Amino acid sequence: MRTYKIFFTAVCFLLSWCAADICCAQKRPNIVIIISDDHAYQAIGAYGSKLMQTPNIDRIAKEGVVFNKAYVTNSICGPSRATILTGKYSNKNGFKDNEHSKFDGSQDSFIKQLRAAGYLTAWIGKWHLETEPQGFDYWQILPGQGQYYNPDFLMMDGSKKQIDGYASNVIEDVTENWLDTRDTTKPFCLVIGHKATHRTWLPDTTDLGRFDTVTFPLPHDFYDKYANREAAKVQDMTIAKTMIMGYDLKMFTSDEEESKEGTIKRMNRAQKNRMDAYYKPIYEDLKARNLTGNALTEWKYQRYMRDYLSTATALDRNIGRTLNYLDAHHLAKNTIVIYLSDQGFYLGEHGWFDKRWIYEESFRTPMVMRYPGKIKPGTKSNDFVLNLDIAPTVLDAAGVGIPKDMQGESMLPLFAKNKATGRDEIYYHYYENGEHSVSPHFGIKTKRYKLIRFYTRVNSWELYDLQTDPHEMNNLYGKKGYEKITAGLRVQLKKMISKYQDDDAAKIFSTPI
Structure with a gap:
């Protein structure tokens, strides 16, 4: 009998210890990182934008912090994602540019560290690192840049799957399906990679024409002559000369030209009919005007802005869906949400679109973060932070040791009672010569x-x-x-x-x- 009592006591102790361990594990925060592509801080309400409303990104800022001085280490798509994953500069993680680099998935990442610590890990959407993801429990990624309409996905079993719909909506659908079917006994880290707002700024059919009644003021330096700036003189990213009427602005001269465009060929009949009904009258009006010179350049700018901001509208709406899912499933109070773009973007400043530069519009990126109980709602941070800091920040929040070779710094001490001193300077290196x-x-x-x-x-x-x-x-x-x-x-x-x-x-x- 005595032996039985001892055994029973031991079992009870073990069960209570296991239950406590599971409970403790669940107190570790879930982590959701939302990465958009080429989303300019100038187009976000939380950054004072008057161009459009972004209520869902703004909600994260209102319920947490807006980083007014967030920057990237290398302003281009793939290298930025490699830096986010590894917490290392491009010279250390090996992914320096989009033309010659492939991500070495065998190297360490915050994802691998979290998984080893008991987290479920997933990446859904745009990946753009040229190799298959490693260290994830689940991934479903767009090949390369991906497509806006009826996108293909690369699956973990090696297959390719096409899903009907608009990319921002589809990526959120896949995300919610993974959340619905995950192991709920474990904390999770989920990265949602959106294609929007990457070139060619193709809106969802429901958002076509959303900004057509708005005339956007030209940036004060729209006609910049690049005096005493030799690198700026030789670039090829101007709205005037580089932006393509068909490819970028959907101003096709014929049905034959339109049918050759890959983004259009992917559309089903209903989607294409909506596109044609919207864009063809605009093209006919343009043709009738016979614009040239600055008048044509300024027309192109207005079209660019209308398409870009309409594309951003669907992005923000689906970020709202993510937040609503967390609310509906009682996850919000124990989930860190970080939203950032892979870099900044030009919306006509200096006459440009695209990114790449250490100049402010490209170098600076939007970043907002919500961490209930740790970050006071409505916080505005003017400390220098980098995309380099995402990895050590989430490891710090999860109670996981930060590897010594990570070059970023946790942002959490910036919100501690005894606030840490931020950086005095930040470093940048862009490599691509193409x-x-x-x-x-x-x-x-x-x-x-x-x-x-x-x-x-x-x-x-x-x-x-x-x-x-x-x-x-x-x-x-x-x-x-x-x-x-x-x-x-x-x-x-x-x-x-x-x-x-x-x-x-x-x-x-x-x-x-």
């Missing part, structure tokens, strides 16, 4: 200045006083009176290159022009 003819470059941004070294396509230095010249129009490098400031910034830049072990930049830095 599409849009943007010269590779690296540089440093401090709270007042920005110092840039361009190389390969253009060899030059640039210096900006962001206090007096926030639009980065006046290159001060080499100008009289700035010698001491320049020398100090060069010392800071050299230290940052050493800190992040960027050997390529170190060699270029030491090479005189």
